[in-house]
Amino acid sequence: MIRYIFKRLLSLIPVLLGATFIVFAIMFFTPGDPATIMLPQDATAEDIAMMRDFLGLNEPFLVQYRDFLLRLAQGDLGNSFRTGQSVLGLILSRLPATMQLATASLVIAIMIGLIAGVVAAVRQYTVWDGGAMVTALLGVSMPNFWLGLMLILFFAVFWANSFGYTLLPASGYGTMQHMIMPAIVLGTAHAAFITRITRSSMLEVLRQDYIRMAKAKGLSPFKVVFVHALRNALMPVVTIIGLRFGVLLGGSVVTERIFAWPGIGRLLIDAVRAQDYNVVQGIILTYAIIFSLVTLGVDLLYSFIDPRVKVRYR
Amino acid sequence: MAESIQGPLVKLVDLHKEFRTKQGTLHAVDGVSLHINQGETLGLVGESGCGKSTTGRLLVRLLDATSGQVFFRGTDVQSLNRTELKKFARKAQIVFQDPYSSLDPRMSVAEIIGEALLVHKLYTKGKALRQKVESLMDYAGIASRLINSYPHELDGGRRQRVGIARALALEPEFLVLDEPVSALDVSIQAQILNLFEELQDELQLTYLFIAHDLSVVKHISDRIAVMYMGQIVELGDADEVIHNPLHPYTEALVSAIPRITRSTEHHRIILEGDVPSPVNPPSICRFYGRCPVRQDRCRRPVELLEVEPNHYVRCVLRETA
Numbered sequence: 001m002i003r004y005i006f007k008r009l010l011s012l013i014p015v016l017l018g019a020t021f022i023v024f025a026i027m028f029f030t031p032g033d034p035a036t037i038m039l040p041q042d043a044t045a046e047d048i049a050m051m052r053d054f055l056g057l058n059e060p061f062l063v064q065y066r067d068f069l070l071r072l073a074q075g076d077l078g079n080s081f082r083t084g085q086s087v088l089g090l091i092l093s094r095l096p097a098t099m100q101l102a103t104a105s106l107v108i109a110i111m112i113g114l115i116a117g118v119v120a121a122v123r124q125y126t127v128w129d130g131g132a133m134v135t136a137l138l139g140v141s142m143p144n145f146w147l148g149l150m151l152i153l154f155f156a157v158f159w160a161n162s163f164g165y166t167l168l169p170a171s172g173y174g175t176m177q178h179m180i181m182p183a184i185v186l187g188t189a190h191a192a193f194i195t196r197i198t199r200s201s202m203l204e205v206l207r208q209d210y211i212r213m214a215k216a217k218g219l220s221p222f223k224v225v226f227v228h229a230l231r232n233a234l235m236p237v238v239t240i241i242g243l244r245f246g247v248l249l250g251g252s253v254v255t256e257r258i259f260a261w262p263g264i265g266r267l268l269i270d271a272v273r274a275q276d277y278n279v280v281q282g283i284i285l286t287y288a289i290i291f292s293l294v295t296l297g298v299d300l301l302y303s304f305i306d307p308r309v310k311v312r313y314r
Numbered sequence: 315m316a317e318s319i320q321g322p323l324v325k326l327v328d329l330h331k332e333f334r335t336k337q338g339t340l341h342a343v344d345g346v347s348l349h350i351n352q353g354e355t356l357g358l359v360g361e362s363g364c365g366k367s368t369t370g371r372l373l374v375r376l377l378d379a380t381s382g383q384v385f386f387r388g389t390d391v392q393s394l395n396r397t398e399l400k401k402f403a404r405k406a407q408i409v410f411q412d413p414y415s416s417l418d419p420r421m422s423v424a425e426i427i428g429e430a431l432l433v434h435k436l437y438t439k440g441k442a443l444r445q446k447v448e449s450l451m452d453y454a455g456i457a458s459r460l461i462n463s464y465p466h467e468l469d470g471g472r473r474q475r476v477g478i479a480r481a482l483a484l485e486p487e488f489l490v491l492d493e494p495v496s497a498l499d500v501s502i503q504a505q506i507l508n509l510f511e512e513l514q515d516e517l518q519l520t521y522l523f524i525a526h527d528l529s530v531v532k533h534i535s536d537r538i539a540v541m542y543m544g545q546i547v548e549l550g551d552a553d554e555v556i557h558n559p560l561h562p563y564t565e566a567l568v569s570a571i572p573r574i575t576r577s578t579e580h581h582r583i584i585l586e587g588d589v590p591s592p593v594n595p596p597s598i599c600r601f602y603g604r605c606p607v608r609q610d611r612c613r614r615p616v617e618l619l620e621v622e623p624n625h626y627v628r629c630v631l632r633e634t635a
Contacts (some may be wrong), residue, residue: 048612049359125338208415208416209411209412209415209416210415210416210417210418212371212376212408212410212416213410213416213480214418214429215376215408215409215434216374216376216403216407217403217429217430217480217484218399218400218401218402218403218404218433218434218484219431219433223433228418230419231420232418232419252357305420306419306420307420307422307464307466308418308419308464308466
């Protein structure tokens with residue numbers, strides 16, 4: 001098991017190399033000049049040239065990329081072109097907010113998704129099933145920027161106009177109330193996905209003879225569904241949750257923007273607009289690491305869910 | 315609960331089970347009446363989709379009947395409430411055909427066999443439960459060293475033995491064996507069939523043995539019922555049904571039993587056509603379309619009649635005989 005984890009961590013290196021290379025290339029070939037953005041409006045051409053030289057922007061692409069990797073190997077992500085702060089420090093100060101939001105929305109999505117999926121499967125072809133499926137379809141179809149704006153309109157703007165107080169703050173960070181809307185917005189699509197996958201996986205399992213047998217043994221329907229059926233149906237659900245975590249991170253960029261949430265997603269957008277290479281690189285690297293670790297976690301989780309998987313960890 | 319010591323252990327009275335499908339109402343079980351005496355094995359034979367498994371599931375109330383009654387020791391199984399049903403589970407159990415889908419892949423052998431004992435609060439987790447599970451494994455002929463194995467680590471025969479040990483855990487009087495050997499290799503089939511016979515002697519069990527193959531059923535059964543499209547077409551002592559089949563369908567089934575000796579008299583009856591759809595069947599003899607000896611007078615409903623002592627058949631041609 002330890003060996004397996006070590007091997008998986010080693011395989012992270014090429015993944016991260018690939019991710020940084022792609023981002024570096026995109027930033028490099030995008031028109032625009034960070035030096036111009038950094039300097040005041042009235043900077044002379046010499047000033048700009050000097051700045052470019054100072055930042056190392058005149059070097060060829062591969063040389064710049066190599067320098068970046070060398071610094072990275074020493075744990076140095078560089079400084080922000082824009083503010084001069086250390087990129088690592090910037091990310092570390094913003095990361096907790098993003099993780100809070102991601103965790104909260106994932107918890108909401110899993111709770112709603114599992115319950116709705118199980119109910120839909122157990123009550124197949126009833127109103128419950130139909131309702132859950134229609135809601136799930138709506139959930140995956142609604143873009144989260146639109147849903148976010150609708151929620152703000154209703155709970156903050158409309159509510160304040162009608163009742164004289166705001167039910168939920170329109171944006172910002174700090175209290176539980178601030179978290180509710182962004183977490184719902186970010187979690188909706190995932191709840192919908194989890195509902196659908198749970199339902200189909202449960203339907204598959206409920207047909208098995210060991211479920212009939214559990215009933216014949218005299219187990220209560222609750223135990224049949226949750227002890228025998230759900231445990232066996234969980235495999236594809238966990239896979240989907242892991243895979244969709246990347247989408248969740250992507251969604252958090254938009255959601256953080258809408259709700260002025262001080263996470264790395266909003267930091268990323270600001271950095272991209274300012275062509276702040278180092279910050280963009282650092283954040284993409286952070287996303288890649290988080291996603292890879294989540295995937296590893298999911299793979300390790302399999303062995304707890306299914307005794308058949310343990311064999312594969314060699 | 316009226317318990318009569320005399321009389322059959324299990325009695326089915328005009329049992330019907332319908333399934334709604336998009337094409338119409340499917341009569342899976344269409345007026346089945348029979349009884350199973352204490353300590354005997356009733357073989358229930360028929361081809362795929364004839365309703366034999368549905369009948370077995372109705373017996374242990376994994377399904378609710380559309381109409382008719384299932385009596386177990388004189389108690390109507392259909393009328394049991396949830397608490398009574400749980401008690402009933404201790405008397406009647408079921409072994410399934412597919413030993414791969416009938417064991418929960420996430421439970422060890424110990425958990426699979428012991429679960430029912432825990433659910434019925436006969437044991438609590440601990441040494442006594444473990445010993446009980448080991449003795450059940452011994453009954454079913456599985457080495458007790460496999461107690462912590464998972465189903466995927468066992469072969470088909472061992473898995474089926476786990477299924478049997480699990481069914482025996484609650485010390486039932488009656489077992490529905492739903493094609494318990496048809497998913498197994500022939501060499502293992504014989505072992506498992508012998509196991510069933512040994513268990514029956516030792517534990518005074520009563521069996522409903524469901525199979526699609528007469529050759530499997532003929533050795534183990536005291537009586538045999540042949541089912542076709544939801545109805546019993548022939549019912550009698552095993553020897554009688556095998557050696558003196560009265561229904562053309564049974565004759566065809568008997569002729570399909572493989573024989574070692576080559577005899578010139580023996581010829582197989584090959585039935586033409588396929589089983590007609592059990593959705594809205596016409597109210598004539600169900601076998602009419604495929605019967606090699608059909609006559610015009612067969613185009614009417616037929617009843618199951620006792621044409622010889624304890625030998626029942628549903629065939630127009632035997633009604634006058």
